[in-house]
Each structure stands twice: as C-alpha cells, then as structure tokens.
Amino acid sequence: MTTRAIPPGRPDYEKALRKAGVRITRPRRIILGILSSADDHPDALEIFRRAVTIEPSISLSTVYRTMKLLEGMGAIQRHAFEGGPSRFEPSGGDHHDHLIDIETGDVIEFKSDRIEQLQDEIAKRLGYDIVHHRLELYGRKRSQG
Incomplete structure (x- = not known):
C-alpha cells in the first residue's frame, strides 16, 4: 500500500503527549517517529510492522494504545475507509x-x-x-x- 500524499506539517507527537502528562517510553518514541515520518496513511498493523524492524520487543497492543491516545488528543485522525482497517494521518494541515x-x-x-x-x-x-x-x-x- 503506497500513498502519494500532500505533505502536511509534521506534528510533534512527543511534545503533545508530554504536555498531556503521558510518559514517553522507547517503544512509544519509535512509534511516534514512524508516524512523524510516514507519508502514507498506515494502519496499526503497518505501524507495528515498521516498529518491530527497529525494536523487535514492541507489541501490537502498545501501537493500539498509542494510536488511541493520539486520536483522543486530536493529534491524529482515524479513517475507516470502506473495506479495510482503520488508517491514520496527522490532524490539522490543509483540508483535503x-x-x-x-x-x-x-x-x-x-x-x-x-x-x-x-x-x-x-x-x-x-x-x-x-x-x-x-x-x-x-x-x-x-x-x-
């Protein structure tokens, strides 16, 4: 799955989580890095796949919890495109x-x-x-x- 994306401003997810009082663990920092550099709309499983190439001990549940936190804060948008898993992209940026x-x-x-x-x-x-x-x-x- 590839995406040709209109490049949004890259949000500082780590700063947003710290502001919300969330502890930034190594696995979470890796997930945030993947999100920050993504130019597509990855689903949680794809984020997990990318993360375990960096840190094999990262769990899928950590990815899901992190995505839920970011979505709850309004830092990311979840899209439930028909026929597929939920995909994610940064909030804000230009409407498209x-x-x-x-x-x-x-x-x-x-x-x-x-x-x-x-x-x-x-x-x-x-x-x-x-x-x-x-x-x-x-x-x-x-x-x-």
Missing part, C-alpha cells in the same frame, strides 16, 4: 479529500476548489452551513487502452 484505489488500497489525497464550492452551494441551497465534511471516493485505475 481522499481517493481510495479499491484494488491496491492506495490512498491518494487531493484538493479541488470546484468540489468545495459545489458543496457550499448545495448546503446553502438547502439552508445549511457546512461545519465539517469528509469526502472519500473509491475507484479503480483506468486501463491504458
């Missing part, structure tokens, strides 16, 4: 939407001013202001023929 390749699981981030404008027009026409939204498109790569 996702196109998920249903054959490879690749997640492609994109921005479209036209889509944003259309969503605003539809909401306004129906008497609403958009407070939050998330757009996920699922597709299959076109054949080159």
Whole structure:
C-alpha cells in the first residue's frame, strides 16, 4: 500500500503527549517517529510492522494504545475507509479529500476548489452551513487502452 500524499506539517507527537502528562517510553518514541515520518496513511498493523524492524520487543497492543491516545488528543485522525482497517494521518494541515484505489488500497489525497464550492452551494441551497465534511471516493485505475 503506497500513498502519494500532500505533505502536511509534521506534528510533534512527543511534545503533545508530554504536555498531556503521558510518559514517553522507547517503544512509544519509535512509534511516534514512524508516524512523524510516514507519508502514507498506515494502519496499526503497518505501524507495528515498521516498529518491530527497529525494536523487535514492541507489541501490537502498545501501537493500539498509542494510536488511541493520539486520536483522543486530536493529534491524529482515524479513517475507516470502506473495506479495510482503520488508517491514520496527522490532524490539522490543509483540508483535503481522499481517493481510495479499491484494488491496491492506495490512498491518494487531493484538493479541488470546484468540489468545495459545489458543496457550499448545495448546503446553502438547502439552508445549511457546512461545519465539517469528509469526502472519500473509491475507484479503480483506468486501463491504458
């Protein structure tokens, strides 16, 4: 699974956890490093796979607990893309939407001013202001023929 991502500002997860009074252990520091350098939307198992190449004693439960902590603090966003495990990305940064390749699981981030404008027009026409939204498109790569 690869992702071509719009590079967000890299959050300082360790600083955020320390501020929340969470102890930073070696396994947690490794997990935070993996998250900070990820340019994709890894799931917990992928984070675990990357972590054990650095420190074989890291447990999957440590990964899950760390992800839950970060999500609860608002430092990461969890995406439950259809047909797959929850995937994670940093919170904040510029708004973007996702196109998920249903054959490879690749997640492609994109921005479209036209889509944003259309969503605003539809909401306004129906008497609403958009407070939050998330757009996920699922597709299959076109054949080159």
